[in-house]
Amino acid sequence: MESTSQRVNEPTRGPLPLRRERVRDASLHPVIDKLEAGERLSFEDGVVLFNSRDLQALGVLANRAREAKNGNAAYFNVNRHINHTNICITGCSFCAFAKKPGHEGGYRMTLDEIVSRAVPPEGARWEEIHIVGGLDPGFSFQDCLEMLRAIKAVNPTVHLKTLTLVEVDYYAKRERKSPAEILSALRDAGMGSLPGGGAEILGEELRKKICPNKISGARWLELARTAHQMGIRSNCTMLYGHVETLEDRVDHILRLRALQDETGGFMAFIPLQFNKEHTPYEHLPEVTGEDNLRTLAVSRLLFDNIDHIKVYWVMVGLKIAQAALWYGADDIDGTVVEERITHDAGAQTPTGLDLDTLLHLIRRAGRTPIERDSLYNARQVYE
Ligand code: V47
Numbered sequence: 001m002e003s004t005s006q007r008v009n010e011p012t013r014g015p016l017p018l019r020r021e022r023v024r025d026a027s028l029h030p031v032i033d034k035l036e037a038g039e040r041l042s043f044e045d046g047v048v049l050f051n052s053r054d055l056q057a058l059g060v061l062a063n064r065a066r067e068a069k070n071g072n073a074a075y076f077n078v079n080r081h082i083n084h085t086n087i088c089i090t091g092c093s094f095c096a097f098a099k100k101p102g103h104e105g106g107y108r109m110t111l112d113e114i115v116s117r118a119v120p121p122e123g124a125r126w127e128e129i130h131i132v133g134g135l136d137p138g139f140s141f142q143d144c145l146e147m148l149r150a151i152k153a154v155n156p157t158v159h160l161k162t163l164t165l166v167e168v169d170y171y172a173k174r175e176r177k178s179p180a181e182i183l184s185a186l187r188d189a190g191m192g193s194l195p196g197g198g199a200e201i202l203g204e205e206l207r208k209k210i211c212p213n214k215i216s217g218a219r220w221l222e223l224a225r226t227a228h229q230m231g232i233r234s235n236c237t238m239l240y241g242h243v244e245t246l247e248d249r250v251d252h253i254l255r256l257r258a259l260q261d262e263t264g265g266f267m268a269f270i271p272l273q274f275n276k277e278h279t280p281y282e283h284l285p286e287v288t289g290e291d292n293l294r295t296l297a298v299s300r301l302l303f304d305n306i307d308h309i310k311v312y313w314v315m316v317g318l319k320i321a322q323a324a325l326w327y328g329a330d331d332i333d334g335t336v337v338e339e340r341i342t343h344d345a346g347a348q349t350p351t352g353l354d355l356d357t358l359l360h361l362i363r364r365a366g367r368t369p370i371e372r373d374s375l376y377n378a379r380q381v382y383e
Helices: 027-035 042-051 056-068 111-118 141-154 163-173 179-189 204-210 217-229 246-263 289-302 320-326 353-362
Strands: 071-075 077-080 129-131 159-162 191-193 233-241 266-273 331-334 370-371 380-381
Touching: 027 042, 027 056, 042 289, 042 370, 056 289, 111 141, 129 141, 129 191, 141 159, 141 163, 141 179, 141 204, 159 246, 163 179, 163 217, 179 191, 179 217, 204 217, 217 233, 217 246, 233 246, 233 289, 246 289, 266 289, 289 320, 320 380, 331 353, 353 370
Parallel strands: 071 331, 071 370, 077 129, 129 159, 159 191, 233 266
Antiparallel strands: 370 380
16 A cells, blocks of 8 residues: 555646547547537537547547546445345346245345345455345344444445335335435435435436336425435446437436536436346347446546546446446446346456456556545545
């Protein structure tokens, strides 16, 4: 471990202007002019960017925005996941993790099984535990609270990034309580922040097709607003690469951007690449590396009000994640450990990474690794 003295995460001074005449895709020229003038990009601009195949130009533009916000830093945290139950009544078409109650392959961890995962093995540490599960009729809200308290009892300093807004809504309805009451009880039991899952695609028409029984996009945004108003920070995500259009993606991003204008409560945006195995979409082509990089780059350019764009290596693979640090991403998530949702859908990536591998990836990309806490305070700069 090395010193924390230098200021790698400070915005770099005056990134070089992009010579628009060098950009072959002329449809990008007006968007470049807007970016040069510091203007916010519109829906139409987002569609132009997503339709461009000039990946290099998108990368240069996104990298300038990325470096202006986060300098040379590449953030990560030392975390693990716990998916306490995969039993779920929702039946989202894209999800290979969930099992309907009573169906083969369903599991629900006991409190002992959960707690045993919260204690790091000898020589290891978890700074954050990311806990999400299915909407499981056999796992009550009291079970949830007990789970958080029990984890805190064995690992008092760990940050619990826990329950998607979909689960918050589920427990509010089950308990006949307001979402604010549920969030407040979770916070009292040890929740530190909310992960960004469950956003999928927020536009209602497509949402009804891919996850008809899930809360609406409007409800997801309303719950995020409630959390932010209570001072609870959260992330936001977008599931892409299934049956959505590029317009759906832009619309989704702009809905999140509008809420962020209001609340400022989102810490990071995480585009989640759809993994298709064991879903009805197996016939679709694989999401390509080009699409991963383009989606990250366009997200960085549209989200002028979210500080961090996270590339989730679990879904896109380690090599694309490394390259993404030059295509708008400034955060590579973390050590992760025991990821299940993506692996049940066929992901070939490891189910966790050790710290050395993560540092190696970041350093070889020419970025400066910064271990962060869950709220993006720097814990350790690795020169
Ligand atoms: O909401 C489900 C997605 C999400 C599949 O907040 C799938 O830091 C790909 O939200 N292929 C859960 N994705 C994961 C998530 C997340 C991950 C990492 C970091 C953070 C954060 C949040 O996974 C679900 C859904 O959108 N998902 N099935 C699938 N087959």
